[in-house]
Amino acid sequence: MLDFKIIDISDKERICECLKKSDFQGCEYSFANNMAWRRLSNSKICFYKDFYISCAFDTDDDIPSFIFPSGEGDYREVIDEMRKFSESMGKPLKISGVTEKGLEILKDIYGENSQAFEIHPERDGFDYIYNSSDLINLSGKKYHKKRNHLLKINEYDWEFLEMKESDFDECIRFSTINYNIKKGIENFSSIAEQFAINTFFSYFSEFNLFGGVIRIDGYIKAFSIGEKLNSDTICVHIEKADTSYNGIYPAINNEFSKRFAKDVKYVNREEDMGIEGLRKSKLSYHPAYLLEKNTVIFR
Numbered sequence: 001m002l003d004f005k006i007i008d009i010s011d012k013e014r015i016c017e018c019l020k021k022s023d024f025q026g027c028e029y030s031f032a033n034n035m036a037w038r039r040l041s042n043s044k045i046c047f048y049k050d051f052y053i054s055c056a057f058d059t060d061d062d063i064p065s066f067i068f069p070s071g072e073g074d075y076r077e078v079i080d081e082m083r084k085f086s087e088s089m090g091k092p093l094k095i096s097g098v099t100e101k102g103l104e105i106l107k108d109i110y111g112e113n114s115q116a117f118e119i120h121p122e123r124d125g126f127d128y129i130y131n132s133s134d135l136i137n138l139s140g141k142k143y144h145k146k147r148n149h150l151l152k153i154n155e156y157d158w159e160f161l162e163m164k165e166s167d168f169d170e171c172i173r174f175s176t177i178n179y180n181i182k183k184g185i186e187n188f189s190s191i192a193e194q195f196a197i198n199t200f201f202s203y204f205s206e207f208n209l210f211g212g213v214i215r216i217d218g219y220i221k222a223f224s225i226g227e228k229l230n231s232d233t234i235c236v237h238i239e240k241a242d243t244s245y246n247g248i249y250p251a252i253n254n255e256f257s258k259r260f261a262k263d264v265k266y267v268n269r270e271e272d273m274g275i276e277g278l279r280k281s282k283l284s285y286h287p288a289y290l291l292e293k294n295t296v297i298f299r
Helices: 009-022 031-036 075-088 100-110 132-137 141-155 165-181 188-202 248-260 276-284
Strands: 043-048 051-056 065-067 094-098 117-121 127-131 158-162 210-216 219-230 233-241 266-268 289-291 294-298
Touching: 009 031, 009 043, 009 051, 031 188, 031 233, 043 075, 051 075, 075 094, 075 100, 094 100, 100 117, 100 294, 127 132, 132 248, 132 266, 141 248, 158 248, 165 188, 165 219, 165 233, 188 233, 210 248, 219 248, 233 248
Parallel strands: 065 094, 233 266
Antiparallel strands: 043 051, 051 065, 094 294, 117 294, 127 266, 127 289, 158 210, 210 219, 219 233
């Protein structure tokens, strides 16, 4: 039987080896994300042979929700183990975040027209994947409004700097101020985000993260944190900015991309969570494609 535990920094080497073997592009396939966001849905992890498995235990339907396993080996075998675990709790096996690559693996195991499981698209969880060159250059007619908006940052005495350890405390204070203004204590996802931000900074070097800040008149007014996600993609985990400054979000996006995305093909800016304003903003940057994800529930 699978033996789940709380993820810990000591698990990094083994988890990252499994993630590297699969080279998946979804934002779930990040050790840093898994550890930082573990409180959001009471996620725990385990290993089965050469596979890494993560599972959320606090879900809306009270069914444990597995992430499609990463690593290498017999996928039928590891999925059978996941199924035994779920059924021991009186629940069906549910796997979330299943991309087309994952569906191909499942269909290869169970048949193209398998009746073994149901497939439900997760639109709110689709990752936004951008050409790094688009975010860096903002070229062409489709980015005309973005370029104009970006120019507004020049109304201020600003500079973009690569994030240093000496910036961490100020970034945490900045995010805490935003959290309090938005009454984050009333929203559990906001509480979980603050925990995630603190975790990112606590293990910044261990997670192999990189980041940038925008200072206006010497004070941090925006920051962004990301990492190399797979062989051709970086992922932006956190982006915060003071919207009282015109053009600050386009500026942190563009400067971060210019500094850190120039040597990769894609930038994953994660999902929109079904938030209308966030979806509109992410679509306005014209993603190269949406990384479609599905929930698969076994019958």
